[in-house]
Each structure stands twice: as C-alpha cells, then as structure tokens.
Amino acid sequence: MVLIERLVVEEEEAGTRIDIYLAREIPDISRSRFQQLINEGQVLVNARAVRPSYRLRPGDEISVHLPPAETPQIIPEPIPIEIVYEDQDVLVVNKPRGMVVHPGAGHYRGTLVNALLYRCTDLSGINGVLRPGIVHRLDKETSGLLMVAKNDAAHLSLATQLKERRILREYLALVYGQLKEDAGTVIAPIGRHPRDRQKMAVTPTGREAITHYKVVERFTRYTLLRLRLATGRTHQIRVHLTHIGHPVVGDLKYGPARPHLGLSGQFLHAGVLGFTHPTTGEFLRFEAPLPPELAAVLARLREAEVSPA
Secondary structure, X not given: OEEEEEEEOOHHHOOOEHHHHHHHHOOOOOHHHHHHHHHOOOEEEOOEEOOOOOEOOOOOEEEEEEOHXXXXXXXXXXXXXXXXXXXXXXXXXXXXXXXXXXOEOOEOOOOHHHHHHHHOOOOOOOOOOOOOOEOOOOOOOOEEEEEEEOOHHHHHHHHHHHHOOOOEEEEEEEEEOOOOOOEEEEEOOEEEOOOOOOOEEEOOXXXXXXXXXXXXXXXXOEEEEEEEEOOOOOOHHHHHHHHOOOOEOOOOOOOOOOOOOOOOOOOXXXXXXXXXXXXXXXXXXXXXXXXXXXXXXXXXXXXXXXXXX
C-alpha cells in the first residue's frame, strides 16, 4: 500500500468523526471512499485500525494508505514553468492561472506536478506519489508563488512552519463592492458546506480561520485588497470574502455565477511568499507580479475611473 497522507489531529478537531475529518482534509477523496478504506484497515489511528464512527482525540496520528493498483502513473511532461528560486532543498514556483497543482480525479496530465517531475528527480516523497514535493496548494485559477520541497527534511521543516503560522503568504484580490474599513481581520471557522460537498463555508463546526486584509485601491464598484493568511484552510480567502459580502471578482463558485470583467477565473494572486530556509535558517522572501490578464483588468478599471462619463 502507498501512504498518501499523514495527519496529526489538532485540539479543535476533537470529537469529529474520522470519516468526516478525512473528507474535509483530503477533498480529492470522498467520505464514502474513506469509510471503505477505514473498514479495510487502510486508515490507522496511532497505528491501530478504527471504525468510521471513531471520534478523534487531540494528538491522534492518522495515516491513510491506498492500494498501489489504484494509483495511476504520473507522467513527467515538458510543461514550461517559471522557477523563481531553487537550491538543493526547495523550489519556489510562480504557478500560472488555470494550472492544477497536483494530479487527482480528472486531472492526471498537465498539472504542476507533471511539470516538476520532468524538471526534477529529487522531490520529497512525504505526500505520496500524487503530490511529490507539494507542501501547500493554490486553487487552479489562483496564480502566484508556491513552495516545493526537494527532500523529506525540507518538507517537514516547511510543513511545521505552516502549522505554526510562520509562513508569510500575501495575496492580491479584486472584490465586488466597497469595503467600509481600510483594513480589518476576518475571523470565522471554515468547514465543508452542509449541502454542497464541493464547496467550503463558514460554519460553527469548522476549523479556525483568520484572514487579514488591507485596502490597496478603490474603484466605483470594486476594491483591490492585499490579504495575509494567518491560517490556511481550503478556499479560505474566497470563503471569507464572500462571508463579509465582498466575493472575489470572477469567482464562479462563491460569487456571482457568471464571468465578469472578461476574466477566465477569479482575480486572486499569491504575490508574496516568505519562509525560513530549512537548512540555512535564513528567512527568504519572494514577490511575483500580477499576471498580464489581471494587470490588464486593473488598467481598464483605472482608465474608466478617470474617463468622463
């Protein structure tokens, strides 16, 4: 069997059913599939088999395995990618909009992992064959900076920094409407949507989620924000901004169900990434400019603001 995930249960997850927890933490696999894996003994808690109804305790160590036969071959592909930084331990990639980070159902070709495997032979194996080197993710339509581990020691260091909230992650987002305050913080728990399992939502049973924001530029109908993540929940920025009534422009999942401003996806860009190097201890900080499509949207809005009606 192939180890696909190793998780440690945090205090706020205590009492959650293990099948619900896993479906939330690993959205590529359904809850029913997890129930099957648990019953087959391929999910272990503290190295012991449990039932799908098992209620988690703080500090529980969960390992999830899949039979090798169910894992497709991930083929290296000569896909151009922009490497911002590379050494023997880490890579920093500027992911383009429209690219899926790692293979999953329906996306076994054309992903960032396919491109990385063509370029590198020394990626961390902690996250299994489907996600070699992947420490964190960006949504398909979110562009920007992503760190990749080239060995297991680097992966563990970066993952620990993420858990301890020591990774600097700043985003630019164009949102609908005018925010009243120039800066603020959204503190609202995020979990799986109670009715639509493909979406996340602010829910009382969700995990703690904190997003800081600051207004960068105001337009008549839109606001450009700089956001800093204190936590890293799935779709956190998109869910939090929708929660406060200002969804990301172009976000068809959490905002208006129609394209806007000619965008092919949401206006969300991971422009700043900073972390402590796993070996040298030096703090590294990187910036990536807005991709041309997003920069062009801002240029059109600025021109419209100064043009006579």
